[in-house]
Amino acid sequence: MSDHYDDLQQSYGRCLREKNFIERFYEIFLSSHPDIAPMFAETDFQKQRMALRRGISAAISHAAGSSLARRTIDQMADAHSRTGHAPVPPQLYPYWLNSLLQAVSETDPAANPQLIERWRQGMTVVTDTFIKHH
Ligand code: HEM
Numbered sequence: 816m817s818d819h820y821d822d823l824q825q826s827y828g829r830c831l832r833e834k835n836f837i838e839r840f841y842e843i844f845l846s847s848h849p850d851i852a853p854m855f856a857e858t859d860f861q862k863q864r865m866a867l868r869r870g871i872s873a874a875i876s877h878a879a880g881s882s883l884a885r886r887t888i889d890q891m892a893d894a895h896s897r898t899g900h901a902p903v904p905p906q907l908y909p910y911w912l913n914s915l916l917q918a919v920s921e922t923d924p925a926a927n928p929q930l931i932e933r934w935r936q937g938m939t940v941v942t943d944t945f946i947k948h949h
Contacts, residue, residue, distance in 0.1 A: 817879070817880055818878075818879060818880075819879045820875050820878050820879040820933075820937050822930060822933055823875045823878070823933060823934060823937050824875055826919065826923050826925065826926070826930055826934070827871060827872065827875060829922075829923045829924065829925060830918070830919055830922045830923050831868070833922050836918060836922045837864045837867055837868055838864065839918050839921065839922065840867070840914060840915060840918040841855075841860065841863075841864070841867075843914040843917050843918055844910065844911060844914035844915075847910040847913065847914050848907060848910045850904075850907065851907065851910060854901070854903075869887070870887075870891055871915075873887040873888055873891070874888070874937070874938060874940075874941040875937060877940065877941055877944070878936075878937040878938070878940040878941065879937075888941065888944060889948075891945070892944055892945045892947075892948035893948065895945050895948075895949075896945075896948045896949050897949055903945065905945075905946045905949050908942040908945065908946065911942065912935065912938055912939065912942060915934070915938060916931050916934055916935060919931065919934055
């Protein structure tokens with residue numbers, strides 16, 4: 816049986832119902848490593864929050880094996896590859912992941928250690944894909 820990550824889709828839905836989830840993620844993420852905030856110095860955060868909102872949704876579908884999400888994931892991987900417009904050194908991905916897990920733990924009223932471990936498992940599929948494209 817394939818894993819559809821329905822538990823992540825539902826958890827993500829609960830997080831998005833809280834208005835400040837993505838904003839809170841960026842607050843945690845930008846202060847998680849000294850190299851990260853400077854990368855967003857020119858960023859329009861209104862647009863960026865929408866982009867990440869869609870990005871996480873595609874990431875969950877991709878982890879669940881959706882071929883529809885593939886194009887979106889490939890575009891994001893290209894943007895973050897060494898020749899892309901927002902290159903990301905692979906060693907920074909753990910900061911992204913841990914920041915997301917912290918934001919989910921704070922925001923999803925149903926968060927527990929098992930669910931957070933599932934988020935780690937699902938999002939690692941995506942960060943591994945980005946790292947392979949690097
Ligand atoms: C350490 C990890 C990461 C860093 C440092 C990072 C950094 C950035 C930066 C600097 C931008 C460009 C912002 C701008 O246009 O000014 C960007 C865009 C974006 N990122 Fe990330 N990112 C990371 C991980 C991720 C992950 C894991 C995802 C998806 C799940 C993601 C999705 C996106 C999307 C959708 C955009 C906007 C589209 C684009 O500019 O092509 N990022 N990121």
